[in-house]
Amino acid sequence: MRLVKNKIELNGSGTVTLCPEEPEDMWHAYNLIRPGDLLRASAIRRVTTTQETGSTSSARVHLNLEIRVKSLDFDPQSSQLHVSGQIVNETAHTKVGQHHTLDLELNRNFTLEKEIGSDGEGVGWDSIAVQMLKDAVDEGGNRRAEAVAVVMQEGLAHICFIGQFQTILKQKVEMSVPRKRHGGGDHDKGLNKFFQVTLDTLVRQMEFNTSATALSTSNETVRPVLLASPGFVAAGFQKYIQGVASTSMPALKRLLPSIVVVHSASGYLHSLAEVLQSPAVKTILADTKYARETKLMDDFLDQLRKETNKATYGPREVESAVDQGAVGRGGGVLIISNRLFRSQDVAERKRWVSLVDRVRDVEGGEVRVLSSDHESGRRLDGLGGVAALLTFPIVDDAGEDEDEDDSQ
Amino acid sequence: MSRHRVKAVSYDEDDYDDGYYSPDPEEQEFLEQCTTEVLNQLRAGDPSVIATRSEVQDALYHYYDDIEKSVNYLRGKKVKELQKKQAAPPAAPKTKGTSGPSPDDVVINAQSSAKGFKSKQPASKSAGNKKAQADLTGGMNDLSVEEKVNIKSKNLDVLSEYSKAERKRAMNFAVIGHVDAGKSTLMGRLLADLKAIDQRTLDKYKREAEKIGKGSFALAWVLDQGAEERARGVTIDIATNKFETEKTVFTIVDAPGHRDFVPNMIAGASQADFAVLVIDSSIGNFESGLKGQTKEHALLVRSMGVQRIIVAVNKMDSVQWDKERFDEIEQQVSSFLTTAGFQPKNINFVPCSGISGDNVTRRSDDPNVSWYQGRTLVDELEATEPYSHAVDKPLRMTIGDVFRGSVQNPLSISGRIDAGSLQVGDHILTMPSGETATIRSLEVDGEPSDWAVAGQNVVLNLANIDPIHLRSGDVVCRASAPIANVTSFTCKVLAFDHLLPSMVDIHRGRLHVPGRISRLVATLDKQSGNILKKKPKIVAPGTVARIVVEMDQAVPLEAPTRIVLRAGGETVAAGLLE
Numbered sequence: 001m002r003l004v005k006n007k008i009e010l011n012g013s014g015t016v017t018l019c020p021e022e023p024e025d026m027w028h029a030y031n032l033i034r035p036g037d038l039l040r041a042s043a044i045r046r047v048t049t050t051q052e053t054g055s056t057s058s059a060r061v062h063l064n065l066e067i068r069v070k071s072l073d074f075d076p077q078s079s080q081l082h083v084s085g086q087i088v089n090e091t092a093h094t095k096v097g098q099h100h101t102l103d104l105e106l107n108r109n110f111t112l113e114k115e116i117g118s119d120g121e122g123v124g125w126d127s128i129a130v131q132m133l134k135d136a137v138d139e140g141g142n143r144r145a146e147a148v149a150v151v152m153q154e155g156l157a158h159i160c161f162i163g164q165f166q167t168i169l170k171q172k173v174e175m176s177v178p179r180k181r182h183g184g185g186d187h188d189k190g191l192n193k194f195f196q197v198t199l200d201t202l203v204r205q206m207e208f209n210t211s212a213t214a215l216s217t218s219n220e221t222v223r224p225v226l227l228a229s230p231g232f233v234a235a236g237f238q239k240y241i242q243g244v245a246s247t248s249m250p251a252l253k254r255l256l257p258s259i260v261v262v263h264s265a266s267g268y269l270h271s272l273a274e275v276l277q278s279p280a281v282k283t284i285l286a287d288t289k290y291a292r293e294t295k296l297m298d299d300f301l302d303q304l305r306k307e308t309n310k311a312t313y314g315p316r317e318v319e320s321a322v323d324q325g326a327v328g329r330g331g332g333v334l335i336i337s338n339r340l341f342r343s344q345d346v347a348e349r350k351r352w353v354s355l356v357d358r359v360r361d362v363e364g365g366e367v368r369v370l371s372s373d374h375e376s377g378r379r380l381d382g383l384g385g386v387a388a389l390l391t392f393p394i395v396d397d398a399g400e401d402e403d404e405d406d407s408q
Numbered sequence: 409m410s411r412h413r414v415k416a417v418s419y420d421e422d423d424y425d426d427g428y429y430s431p432d433p434e435e436q437e438f439l440e441q442c443t444t445e446v447l448n449q450l451r452a453g454d455p456s457v458i459a460t461r462s463e464v465q466d467a468l469y470h471y472y473d474d475i476e477k478s479v480n481y482l483r484g485k486k487v488k489e490l491q492k493k494q495a496a497p498p499a500a501p502k503t504k505g506t507s508g509p510s511p512d513d514v515v516i517n518a519q520s521s522a523k524g525f526k527s528k529q530p531a532s533k534s535a536g537n538k539k540a541q542a543d544l545t546g547g548m549n550d551l552s553v554e555e556k557v558n559i560k561s562k563n564l565d566v567l568s569e570y571s572k573a574e575r576k577r578a579m580n581f582a583v584i585g586h587v588d589a590g591k592s593t594l595m596g597r598l599l600a601d602l603k604a605i606d607q608r609t610l611d612k613y614k615r616e617a618e619k620i621g622k623g624s625f626a627l628a629w630v631l632d633q634g635a636e637e638r639a640r641g642v643t644i645d646i647a648t649n650k651f652e653t654e655k656t657v658f659t660i661v662d663a664p665g666h667r668d669f670v671p672n673m674i675a676g677a678s679q680a681d682f683a684v685l686v687i688d689s690s691i692g693n694f695e696s697g698l699k700g701q702t703k704e705h706a707l708l709v710r711s712m713g714v715q716r717i718i719v720a721v722n723k724m725d726s727v728q729w730d731k732e733r734f735d736e737i738e739q740q741v742s743s744f745l746t747t748a749g750f751q752p753k754n755i756n757f758v759p760c761s762g763i764s765g766d767n768v769t770r771r772s773d774d775p776n777v778s779w780y781q782g783r784t785l786v787d788e789l790e791a792t793e794p795y796s797h798a799v800d801k802p803l804r805m806t807i808g809d810v811f812r813g814s815v816q817n818p819l820s821i822s823g824r825i826d827a828g829s830l831q832v833g834d835h836i837l838t839m840p841s842g843e844t845a846t847i848r849s850l851e852v853d854g855e856p857s858d859w860a861v862a863g864q865n866v867v868l869n870l871a872n873i874d875p876i877h878l879r880s881g882d883v884v885c886r887a888s889a890p891i892a893n894v895t896s897f898t899c900k901v902l903a904f905d906h907l908l909p910s911m912v913d914i915h916r917g918r919l920h921v922p923g924r925i926s927r928l929v930a931t932l933d934k935q936s937g938n939i940l941k942k943k944p945k946i947v948a949p950g951t952v953a954r955i956v957v958e959m960d961q962a963v964p965l966e967a968p969t970r971i972v973l974r975a976g977g978e979t980v981a982a983g984l985l986e
Contacts, residue, residue, distance in 0.1 A: 176879050178811040180634045180645050181822075186811050187645075188635055230668035230977070231644060232636060265977030266671070268922035270911035274976055304946055305906045312945070313908075382909045382924050 001025040003137045004109055012124030015113040016133065020106050023079035024163045027373065028136035029104055030074040030081050031338055032129065033112060036346070039083055040066040041102045041110035047093040061093050066111075067100055076168050076373065126353045127360075128341050131369070135165070147284070148206055149226040149275060150198065152233055153267025154191065157198045159205050160269065162276075162290065166373035169269060170205045173198050195240040208255065222254055224284050228264035228275040235261050260284060273297075273375040293376040296335060296368055300387055309393035313383040322359060326390040332365030337385040339372040352386075365391075442468055442475055449479045450486070459486060561833025566859040567799060570829065576652065577794045578853070578864065580659045580824065582680035582714070584673065584705035586697030587665035589688040590722045592643050594762030595662050596627030598785070601769040604651035605630055624763065631662045642666055646676035648865065650853055653790055657853065659865055665701050667977060671913075671920050674708060674972055675808065678917035679824040679865070681795040682716040683709045684785075689737055689759075690726040698740065704979055707748050707904060711982030712970050716754040717745065718788045725761040729776035734759050758785050797863035802889035803828030803836070805866075806917040810878045817848065817869035821878060823918075824865050828886075831859035838873070839883045839964035840893045845873035881919035883964040893962035899971060900932065900954050901983030907947035907955065912980060914957065915972040916965065923959035925973070930954050954986070 001018050008014035015038075020026060033039060043065045048058040067085035074081050084101040087094050094100070104110055116124035123129075151158045155177040160169045175194045178186035202208075206223070227234040238261050245252035262278045264271040275281060276294050303311035312321050318334070321327055327334050340352045359365045370377040372385075380387060446464045459482050471477040583591045599605045610626070617626040622641055625632075631647040632638055643664040650659045661680055663673040677683070685706060688697055709717070719741055727733045738757045745755050758767060759780055766772035769786045783791065804826040813820035830836065834847045851867040852860050860866045868884075885891045901907075907925060914923045930939045932952045947953040957973070965971070967985040974980060 176810050176875070179809040179880065180637075180647065181809065181811065230671075231666070232640065236636065263668075265668075265974070266913050266922075268911075268913060270922060271976075301908070301910075304908060307946065307948065314945075317945070379910060382911065382926070384909075 001028055001136045003133075005111075008125045008130070011116060012126060013114060013116045014125060015111055017109055017111045018136070019109045020104065023106070024165060025106075025136065026079045026081045026104060027074070027076065027166050028132065029110075030072060031132050031342060032136065033069055033072060033081075033083060034114070034123070034342075034349070035069050035071060037069045038066055038088065038113040038115070039069055039085070039102060039110060040064065040089075040113075041104060042108055043100060043102050045093065045100065063091055063093060065089065065091070065094065065100055065102065067102060076166065077170065079168075123346055123349060123353070126350075127357050128353050128369070132338075132341075147224045147226055148202070149228060149272060150202060150234075150237070151264055151267055151269060151271055151275065152198065152227070152229045152237065153231075154233055155194060156267045157194075157201075158267065158269050159198075159202055160272070161205075162272075164290075165371045167272065167290070167375060168373070171201050173201055191236070192240070195237050198237065199241060199244065203252075208251075222258045225255065225259045226262055226275060226281060227259060228262045228271065230264060230266055233267075234263075270375065270378070273379065276375065290371070290374045290376065293368070293370050293374060296333070297370075297376040297379050300333075300335060300389055303389060309395060310390045311388070312390065312394070313387035315384055315386055318386045318388045319355065321388055321390055321394055322355060322363065324394055325363065326392055326394050327359050327365045327388045328363035328391055329365065330391050331389065332359070332363065332391045333389040334359045334365055334367045335380060335387045335389070336367065336369055337372045337377050337380045338369050339377070339381060340385045341369075342372075439465065439468065439473070442473055442478075445475050446478050446482065449475070450482060561831060562858055564831050564859055566829040566831050566861060569859055570799060570861045576655060576657050578657045578659070579681045579792065579794055580661055580679050580863075580865070581789065581792075582661045582663055582673075582677045582683045582709060583686060584663050584677065584683055584701075584709060585665055585686035586688065586693075586701040586705075587642065587667070588693070589665060589686045589697060589702070590762045591665060591686045592628035592631045592647075592662055593625070594686055594720060594722055594760070594768065594785075595649070595660050596630035597762045597765050597768050598660075599630055599649060599651055600627065601765055602651045602653070602786070604649070627762065631660075644669055645672045648679075653786060655790060656794075658789060659853070663705070665705075667701055667704075670701070670704065670708070670974070670977075670979065671915055673705060674712070674915045675918045675920075677705075677709045677712045677714065678806070678970075679808075680709065680712075680714055681863075682718070682792050683714050684789075685717055685719045685741075686722050687719060687737060687741065688723050689721050689733055690723050693723075694737055698744070702741075703744065706745060706750075708972060708979060708982065710749050711902065711972065715750070716792055717750055717756075718785070718792075719745075719755065719757045720785055721757060721759045722762050724759045724777075725764055725766065725774075729759065729772075729774060729780075731779045734780075756783075756788050756791075758782065758788055760785055795863070797825075797861070798827040799829055799861045799863075801827040801862070803830055803884065803886045804891065805830075805884040806919065807838070807878060807880050807882045807884060808918050809880050810875060813867065813869055819871075819873065819875050819878075820867050820869045821884070822865070822867045823884075825860060825862045827862045829859060829861040830868075835887065836868075836870075836884050837887045837890055838878060839885060839891050840962050841877035841882065842893075843873050843877040844887065845870045847871075881917065881921075883919075885964075891964045891966050894965050895960075895962050896926070896956060896958040897965055898929065898954060898956050898986045899983045900937075900952065900986055901973065901981040902952050903947045903949050903981045905949050905975075905978060905980040907953060907981055908945070910975060912957070912973040912975045914959065914963075915974060916969055919963065919965075921959055921961060921963050923957050925955050926958045927956040928953060929956060952983075953981075955981075 001020050003016065004019055005017035008016065020029060043063050044060055045063055046058055047061050048056055050056050065087055066089040067083070068088050069083055070085040072081065072083050081104045082101050083104065084099065087096060087098045087100050090096055114124045114129065146164060147162045149160050149162055155175050157173040158169055159171045160167055175197060177190035177194050180187045227237055238259055241252060241259065242256060245256055260280055262275050262280050264275050273294055276291060282291060300311055312318060326332060334356065336352065336356060341349055343349050356367050360367045370380050372378065372381055443461060443464050446468065447459065450459055464478065464482065467478040467482050471481065583595055585591050600610055613629040614623070614626040617623050617629060625641050629638055631649060632643050633647065634644060637644050643662060645664065647662045648659055650657060661676040663676040685702065687702060688694055721734055721737055724734065742752065742755055746752055760767035762768065766774060766777065767780070767784050769784060771784055805823050806826060807821045808823040810821050812818055830847060832847055832849055835844055836847060837844050848869045848871040850857060850860055850869065852864050883891050907928065909925050909927065911922065911924045914921050928944050928947055930953065931941045931944050931947060932938065932954060933940055934952050944953070965985060969985045971985060972979060972982045
């Protein structure tokens with residue numbers, strides 16, 4: 001994302017103008033834009049006019065509309081963000097108060113304004129929003145689309161793209177492969193068919209140029225492709241790709257050097273965490289955000305397992321730990337999922353922002369915001385979206401109110 | 409429905425008896441039907457001949473749609489032609505006749521049945537014709553590749569049939585143990601010595617195994633049929649094989665030992681009445697096995713409800729049948745198994761060697777083994793008490809495999825019936841898809857049968873369902889007592905590892921789905937089941953807890969089912985649905 005203009009006031013209100021450049025930027029925009037904000041972007045609107053005679057005509061017009069955001073709809077698969085709300089600026093074709101849904105587009109600027117209001121009912125650009133903006137704006141231009149992973153087992157494959165901030169499941173391939181039976185060759189045939197479908201899907205999803213000429217002319221870099229499976233399925237798939245490359249589809253030869261085969265416990269998406277932790281993958285994707293996040297979650301779970309009472313999770317528990325000053329200098333880490341900041345409820349968001357601010361600025365602890373679109377973030381979401389590593393053990397107060405039903 | 413159809417047809421017949429011929433759609437349809445009929449009869453009868461459609465239709469026209477006469481006329485004509493041609497390709501017509509209908513006919517058959525016409529017959533046929541029709545239906549069964557719309561149920565009282573049937577008792581057992589303990593080889597030896605597999609095949613395996621330098625794997629190849637399994641020398645998926653002793657029919661479920669294939673092992677163990685735990689007695693391997701899958705498998709089969717376990721201490725020849733070694737293993741393994749929940753009287757130890765066959769089916773004549781006077785492995789298997797199955801409960805069967813059985817049976821499923829009974833012609837419901845299917849025919853332990861009951865390993869040949877609705881792990885039940893699809897359930901589990909809200913894989917036999925532990929409800933007292941602590945933050949290994957598990961997709965599960973939860977390639981918990 002390119003930052004075009006930044007006019008954030010000291011009190012937290014103000015506007016920024018941004019230009020999304022990559023599909024992943026839509027995801028950042030999704031995190032930045034909150035209900036109640038003002039968003040200005042170009043739009044195409046169908047306008048119907050009624051003549052005096054009663055006949056109607058409709059036309060599509062290009063407009064610059066500013067809306068007060070009511071809701072957001074994000075489609076991670078295609079990286080599309082639809083923001084709906086009520087129009088606040090007067091134009092020749094629209095009235096104030098009419099509803100409109102803006103579709104943000106790549107390489108088209110949009111302007112986002114957050115207000116704090118006279119009596120502070122809005123949240124404005126709080127510390128989290130500013131941090132997110134920093135993350136979103138790619139200053140050094142050193143971000144890359146990271147890797148493609150195929151997590152598979154017999155008859156099941158998940159093709160996903162691992163980016164800096166999100167893991168997108170692009171396609172799931174599911175086929176019933178006959179089991180081995182006495183005297184039946186169905187299994188090998190079925191497996192071959194499964195490989196074929198998976199490869200076709202993978203090539204299509206990667207938008208990989210398979211024409212014969214691409215081998216010599218194209219010099220686009222190929223992303224690393226991680227093949228992960230329990231047992232020998234991934235290795236078999238690699239062999240299959242090699243086979244196809246040497247016979248029917250020579251362009252695939254460009255793909256071969258970037259393939260890495262790793263082990264995973266199962267073919268389900270949540271095995272991706274294990275894939276990302278494997279040494280072979282770490283060397284390729286060194287020090288990316290998700291690798292650090294995965295590491296952090298593992299540390300946390302380790303602490304929890306050792307039952308040292310130096311780790312806790314769940315909204316209420318973490319807040320009480322912060323109150324006791326256990327998430328402070330010297331190793332206190334607050335781990336929080338950015339799903340909590342997407343809350344529709346202003347008070348809810350304020351609650352978490354103030355917690356983060358308090359840990360960072362008052363207690364002196366470390367704060368890590370995990371992306372809920374990554375594997376580690378999803379694991380964290382399972383724990384209620386927030387967890388903490390503590391500087392000293394705190395005893396779990398056994399006399400907790402029984403009737404609490406603090407589910408996420 | 410069928411009565412209606414009969415009426416319509418006889419009306420048509422009246423119509424042409426009057427001698428009118430009009431090309432109205434009904435008439436055309438009838439002509440089609442007759443054509444098909446004649447073609448079929450020509451093929452089915454003796455000698456079998458082939459005629460073109462136009463020939464048949466001409467003949468029908470001349471004989472006023474009388475099928476019998478048309479058939480006779482055409483057959484006479486064709487046979488003459490045949491005899492003329494006989495010299496050139498003598499076998500050709502016959503093979504053609506038996507190999508199946510021509511593509512053209514297949515289409516016609518499909519069309520006519522799609523219109524709701526069975527290829528067997530207008531009911532107003534004379535008695536003489538009936539025999540021809542019987543032949544025809546017989547012929548149809550052999551020839552047809554299209555789906556038959558109706559499969560008649562014999563309406564047997566399966567339970568009384570079952571009690572009348574004098575079968576040998578049948579039992580399944582799972583063979584479990586650490587990777588490379590020699591499970592497949594031991595079972596290969598068992599099958600070879602009991603002559604369940606012939607010497608010729610065995611010699612062939614031996615030659616082929618030696619060719620790729622894996623001579624010692626020859627016996628394992630009896631069960632490891634996959635190309636990948638043979639090349640790598642590792643069992644990947646479960647293999648079933650049966651053998652008979654004097655009293656019992658045993659089905660071996662040979663499970664893979666490698667940790668990556670524990671899901672397959674779970675599928676195997678869920679079909680077992682008892683288990684044979686194979687242990688590698690050689691120095692070092694026993695110790696590493698005990699830490700590895702020996703332990704995990706034993707815990708798993710126990711939590712799947714297996715009560716009895718036979719411990720085959722394998723590869724005793726590699727330690728010169730050392731009694732001390734055997735005693736040491738016996739002591740360590742039995743203490744471990746008792747803590748896992750097996751009763752000491754249900755644990756038996758047999759020192760044996762799969763590769764040489766000592767103490768497998770025959771007593772060893774090695775003087776070093778004289779200290780062992782107990783039973784051989786086969787004797788131990790026979791000493792096992794049969795397990796009773798819930799034959800009178802509603803039907804439940806987990807699909808183990810979906811495959812194309814043969815040309816006659818384009819869609820078959822296999823598995824073990826968990827509860828209830830079924831017979832040919834039954835309508836079944838598959839979950840989670842909620843689709844119905846008809847049982848065209850079925851096999852019990854590889855033999856055709858009209859019915860099957862819980863505990864038997866069956867292959868069901870299905871009709872009237874699309875294979876995309878069937879997956880291994882789905883459950884077969886009846887529409888009258890369906891199993892519910894759930895997206896979340898509460899279960900009481902024994903934790904093998906730390907439990908906290910996290911992603912897990914849920915296993916129930918072949919069923920294998922991703923899910924997550926969403927809530928830890930309480931930890932429970934092991935004996936009494938009383939609540940010790942509500943809403944624990946984490947559940948320690950070895951404790952019993954009540955947890956809530958959620959899944960993304962609806963899955964057929966009902967209480968009391970035994971499930972296994974795994975995460976990161978390890979079994980984290982096993983328990984019972986509530």
